[in-house]
Amino acid sequence: MEFYEVIEKRRSIREFQDKPIARNMLERILNAGLPPLVEPPAAMGVADPNR
Numbered sequence: 001m002e003f004y005e006v007i008e009k010r011r012s013i014r015e016f017q018d019k020p021i022a023r024n025m026l027e028r029i030l031n032a033g034l035p036p037l038v039e040p041p042a043a044m045g046v047a048d049p050n051r
Helices: 003-009 023-031
Strands: none
Touching: none
């Protein structure tokens, strides 16, 4: 599939679940779009939704 074909057929699905994400999985997702040898950006997450 060509790049522009992928972009044109892309769609967003926004159905969220009320479940925590494992820290290692969240870090992997956040780092997925970074080129190699780039320091990951600082990110802040909420581990306790009551705070």
